[in-house]
Amino acid sequence: MNRRQFHLCLAAALPGLAMAQADGSGDWFVFLETGRPTPDDKAAVAAMQRGHLDNFKRLFADKKLLAAGPLRDPSRVKRGIVVVKAASREELLSYFQPDAYVRDGYMTANAVPARANQSLHSEGIDPEGIEEVRIVLIGRDSAPVDAATAAARQTLLQSLLAQGRVGAWYTLHMGPVAEVLFARTTDTPALQAALASYAGRADPGLPVEVWSQWLGKGVLR
Secondary structure, eight states: OOHHHHHHHHHHHOTTOOOOOOSSSEEEEEEEEEOSOOOSOHHHHHHHHHHHHHHHHHHHHTTOEEEEEEEEOTTSOEEEEEEEEESSHHHHHHTTTTOHHHHTTSEEEEEEEEEEEEOOOOSSOOSSOEEEEEEEEEEOOSSOOOHHHHHHHHHHHHHHHHTTSOSEEEEESSSSEEEEEEESOOOHHHHHHHTTTSSTTTOTTOOEEEEEEEEEBTTBO
């Protein structure tokens, strides 16, 4: 089983990996990224993949895992996303200690604290299905923008949410990615057009990436 097939199995096995925030501990947005090459031993890799999946199931049962799914990064650096609840980075990293795939560096966990402006859903999930959607990654400005630009950007994203053009939205508090949105569509050009005015004159080169993402059916609406 290759990595993409494995992560699709993860999305199918854990279709309900999204639930409302239940306590005061923080949300963290994690990009699982390509690490060192996996061993040539296919049986060992398969065992690690099973352990990786089992660890996600455990975290979900413990109400620590909020969402997970693979994505298609053209550069193949980012392999998937995970949203977890943890009081600190140390606690978050401890979640992956039973997971040899991450613990031993075959995938790395690039984690940042986040705010859920609109969370992925936890109820009415199809337990058998997965679907392809779109993830939007909006880069962070290299320098602070003026208040008018910041307000216009927030208004745009809020309007897309209100119109149902996007169904979930997370603000990341640090790192090169500032905002992450999820849209229940596969029409990448239409989504890119809807976001075309985001950067404005503040930074015309600000990256706004739209990639394929897989989630359990009903997680995103």
